[in-house]
Structures are given as C-alpha cells and as structure tokens.
Amino acid sequence: MGDDMKNKSIWSYYLNSNDIKVIDEDECVDIVIIGGGITGLSIAYSYLNDNYKVCLLEKNTIGSGITSKSTAKITYLQDGIYSKISKLRSDNDAKLYYESQKEAIDRILKIIDMHHIDCDLKKSDSYLFTIEGNTKTIIKEEKLLTSFGCKIDNIDVLPDGLKVKRGIKCEDTYTFNPIKYLNGLKEIIKDKIPIYENSCVKKIIKKKEYYLVRTNNHTIKAKYVILCTHYPYFLFPYLMPLKCSLEKSYIALFKDNSNINFQGITCDKQTLSIRYVEDKYKLLLINSTNLAYSQNDVANFKNFINNKPEFVWSNIDIITKDYLPYIGLIENNFYIATGYNTWGMTNSMLASLIIHDLIDDKNNKYSKLVDPKRKDNLIISIKYPLYLINNIYSFLNSKIIKNKNWYSNKVRFEKINGIGIAIYTDDFGEEHKVINKCPHLGCSLIFNEIELTWDCPCHGSRFDLSGNSIEGPSNYNITYKG
Numbered sequence: 323m324g325d326d327m328k329n330k331s332i333w334s335y336y337l338n339s340n341d342i343k344v345i346d347e348d349e350c351v352d353i354v355i356i357g358g359g360i361t362g363l364s365i366a367y368s369y370l371n372d373n374y375k376v377c378l379l380e381k382n383t384i385g386s387g388i389t390s391k392s393t394a395k396i397t398y399l400q401d402g403i404y405s406k407i408s409k410l411r412s413d414n415d416a417k418l419y420y421e422s423q424k425e426a427i428d429r430i431l432k433i434i435d436m437h438h439i440d441c442d443l444k445k446s447d448s449y450l451f452t453i454e455g456n457t458k459t460i461i462k463e464e465k466l467l468t469s470f471g472c473k474i475d476n477i478d479v480l481p482d483g484l485k486v487k488r489g490i491k492c493e494d495t496y497t498f499n500p501i502k503y504l505n506g507l508k509e510i511i512k513d514k515i516p517i518y519e520n521s522c523v524k525k526i527i528k529k530k531e532y533y534l535v536r537t538n539n540h541t542i543k544a545k546y547v548i549l550c551t552h553y554p555y556f557l558f559p560y561l562m563p564l565k566c567s568l569e570k571s572y573i574a575l576f577k578d579n580s581n582i583n584f585q586g587i588t589c590d591k592q593t594l595s596i597r598y599v600e601d602k603y604k605l606l607l608i609n610s611t612n613l614a615y616s617q618n619d620v621a622n623f624k625n626f627i628n629n630k631p632e633f634v635w636s637n638i639d640i641i642t643k644d645y646l647p648y649i650g651l652i653e654n655n656f657y658i659a660t661g662y663n664t665w666g667m668t669n670s671m672l673a674s675l676i677i678h679d680l681i682d683d684k685n686n687k688y689s690k691l692v693d694p695k696r697k698d699n700l701i702i703s704i705k706y707p708l709y710l711i712n713n714i715y716s717f718l719n720s721k722i723i724k725n726k727n728w729y730s731n732k733v734r735f736e737k738i739n740g741i742g743i744a745i746y747t748d749d750f751g752e753e754h755k756v757i758n759k760c761p762h763l764g765c766s767l768i769f770n771e772i773e774l775t776w777d778c779p780c781h782g783s784r785f786d787l788s789g790n791s792i793e794g795p796s797n798y799n800i801t802y803k804g
C-alpha cells in the first residue's frame with residue numbers, strides 16, 4: 323500500500339465548504355426537504371420555478387454523504403437488473419424501469435446543458451459482462467433490452483483488452499463528477515430556495531395538518547416533508563430493516579494514462595465495476611458484501627490495494643427486495659426516496675420527477691412501480707425472513723465477536739467503568755477512544771481500516787476517530803469523555 327494513498331473519495335476534494343448557510347431561525351414553509359445529496363438537490367431544483375415555499379436541510383455539507391462515495395455512472399445498463407425485476411415482477415415492470423432510467427438520463431443531460439454546469443460530463447459506452455461465466459444473465463438482459471427497443475452489441479473483449487466469457491455493449495450512457503454537478507445545482511438554487519447546511523434534523527413531529535421538523539435550535543413548520551437521507555430514519559413503523567439489505571462496496575482509483583474511456587460492470591457473484599476518471603485514473607469497485615463483512619472480504623480487498631491505488635474508499639448501498647427503489651408517499655404528505663440498488667445517479671432524478679408530480683396531484687407513469695407501499699408477491703415475500711435473519715446476524719455478530727482476527731494490533735476493545743470502549747491507536751501512538759455502541763439501535767461497531775472510521779454493521783451509520791457522526795441513520799455522536 324503506497325504511502326501517498328488517500329483514504330477518501332476523489333470526489334470529496336470538490337466538496338465546497340464555502341458559502342454555507344446554517345438555519346438560524348424558525349421557519350414556516352410548504353415543503354421541507356431533508357438531505358442534501360443528489361436526491362435532495364434534484365428535488366429542490368424541480369421546485370425552482372414553482373409557487374411553493376421550499377427549504378432544504380443538510381446534516382453536514384452538500385454532497386458529503388453517499389453522493390461523494392459514488393462511482394457516478396449515468397447509465398441504464400445496470401448489472402443484471404432487468405432480469406431480476408422480470409423474475410420477481412414482470413417483463414412489463416422491467417421495461418417500465420428501463421424507460422424511467424432513460425428519462426432520468428435525458429433530464430440530467432438537459433439540466434447540465436441548459437445551465438452550462440461544468441461537471442466533467444462525458445459520453446461513455448456501457449458494458450455488461452461476465453468473467454466467471456454467468457452467461458445466462460447476459461443472454462436474458464440482451465433479450466429484454468432488445469425487446470425494449472435498445473440497440474445492443476455483443477462483445478467478447480473490453481476496450482482495455484480484458485477478455486470476457488460473454489458481454490453486451492450499450493451507447494448513450496455517461497459519466498460525470500457528481501460533486502461538481504451538485505455544486506452547480508446549488509448555485510442555481512440557493513437564491514430562490516434556502517439551503518441550510520450543518521443543520522441536523524433531530525425530530526419530526528406529526529400534527530393534524532402539518533409537520534414540525536426540529537433541528538438542534540430551530541423548528542420548521544411544513545405541510546410536506548420529503549425525506550432524502552440515505553437510510554430513512556424517523557420511519558421505525560415502516561420497518562425498513564425488513565424491506566431492504568445493506569451492501570458494502572470497496573472502491574479504488576489507480577493511475578491510468580491509456581486514454582481509454584468506457585464503463586462496465588460484471589453480473590458475477592464477485593462484483594467488478596469499472597469507469598475512467600479525468601483521463602488519468604481508472605476506478606474499480608471490486609467487492610460487494612453484506613455489512614457484517616467477513617475476514618475474507620477485508621483480506622481480499624487489502625490484497626487488491628497492494629497494487630498501490632491513488633485513492634481508496636468504501637460505500638454503502640440499500641438493496642430492496644425487488645430491486646426497485648422506494649420513491650413516493652408514506653403517509654399524510656410524508657414522502658421518501660431511497661433504496662436505489664447502487665444506481666443513485668439516475669434514480670435520484672427519477673425521485674425528483676415522481677415526487678414533484680405526486681405533490682402536484684399529477685399522474686406519473688412510474689409512481690406505482692416504485693411506490694414504497696407496493697404489495698409484494700409470494701416470491702418477494704419470501705425475502706422478509708431473509709432480511710430479518712440478516713439483521714439479527716449483523717447485530718449478534720457485532721456483540722459477540724468484537725476483537726475480530728483480521729484487525730491489526732492498532733484496534734482493540736475494552737470496558738472502562740462498565741462502558742464498552744473501542745480504541746484505535748494511530749501511527750503516532752495516540753489513542754482514539756469512542757463508545758462502542760451505535761446510538762441508532764445499539765449495535766456494536768466495526769473498524770474500517772481502509773478509511774479509519776467506526777462503522778455500524780447493522781444499518782450503516784459511520785463515525786470518525788473522535789466519535790463524531792459522519793453518516794446516518796444515527797444523528798448522535800459516540801464521543802468518549804472519560
């Protein structure tokens with residue numbers, strides 16, 4: 323592992339900490355958007371020229387959450403997703419999802435072009451391929467996409483020379499810099515719609531005809547609430563743990579001066595995702611796993627990054643039971659947008675189109691497809707106990723096995739005055755102590771030696787070495803003051 327390797331996303335260098343406005347008084351609005359990632363900004367943009375009074379609240383800074391960890395592909399060729407939807411739902415639902423992704427891509431391109439947003443947008447052909455020999459999925463995807471009217475080319479080698487067992491290629495797909503895109507959206511929006519950063523929502527209270535959204539020091543009264551956080555907390559009765567699983571991915575960025583430009587992903591059990599960045603880097607997502615990851619997952623990744631990447635980071639995605647996102651009304655003017663199944667760039671735009679139409683009481687042809695309250699058929703319902711078992715396993719594993727044998731000697735767990743403490747000793751010998759319990763639902767933490775963070779294996783909350791909450795669903799810190 324190279325000494326110059328940076329253990330954070332390359333997109334994080336474009337985060338803008340200037341011109342930050344913190345909420346400093348109580349407000350009364352029509353719509354409050356909670357979450358300042360690509361979904362929140364996309365929805366805010368959709369209200370730019372409407373008569374609604376809108377504001378947006380972001381816990382940290384715009385784009386600093388999951389959006390900054392993305393591979394940032396703007397594509398409709400998404401793993402073997404159409405085969406999965408077809409199997410669990412129907413061919414018609416798979417086609418409708420395909421159309422939604424195409425429409426979302428068109429909308430993103432129009433916004434970038436209309437406002438001349440400098441976000442390194444590049445046309446980039448997409449490849450779906452198998453190395454391990456999963457040709458059935460490739461054949462099924464090709465058949466479905468062709469029936470949808472999509473032009474498909476068969477390939478047996480990628481543009482970088484990698485030979486594959488079987489593959490397909492699609493055009494009219496793109497890549498970009500997601501944070502530069504959000505910075506552009508923020509500049510367009512901020513003079514008409516207040517964007518409050520470093521403004522963490524602590525509580526949402528339902529009244530008869532409105533909501534009270536409380537931050538640390540102020541309250542916003544709103545008729546509509548749109549929750550655009552990655553993992554939708556405040557929704558305990560909705561039982562999110564039974565409706566989805568969490569998947570952790572590791573991403574590394576290597577120097578590459580080949581001037582090749584394409585994007586691709588395998589449909590194999592071992593995920594490999596590829597794209598090129600700024601004409602000088604090759605980005606590889608090389609492992610996807612359950613959050614309660616095993617020794618082999620971490621060991622495999624550490625072996626991989628011995629190839630000395632320039633950047634390395636991880637990401638967490640919400641995977642739904644039927645591989646369709648949850649976008650729409652939960653109850654009483656409360657909307658959510660989540661569960662993007664690793665394809666957040668397009669589905670964030672889809673969320674803005676759907677929720678805008680729903681609040682305006684307009685028909686949207688995709689709204690029933692991704693309705694958070696949609697009914698499950700028998701095949702999908704079988705997944706309920708699987709997700710329950712998965713969450714129980716994550717919880718028990720975090721409690722029972724703390725000193726996992728893949729940790730280095732820099733990580734240890736102790737009890738001090740009856741309190742479980744997690745300790746990391748840095749390269750200078752300084753000990754960083756935190757309380758070893760996630761405030762969300764009480765899971766014990768695991769240490770992410772790639773990014774030097776404490777992560778919750780149950781629902782994906784993350785904390786820095788000082789115990790500060792950097793990613794939800796937990797909004798509270800685990801700082802140890804002993």
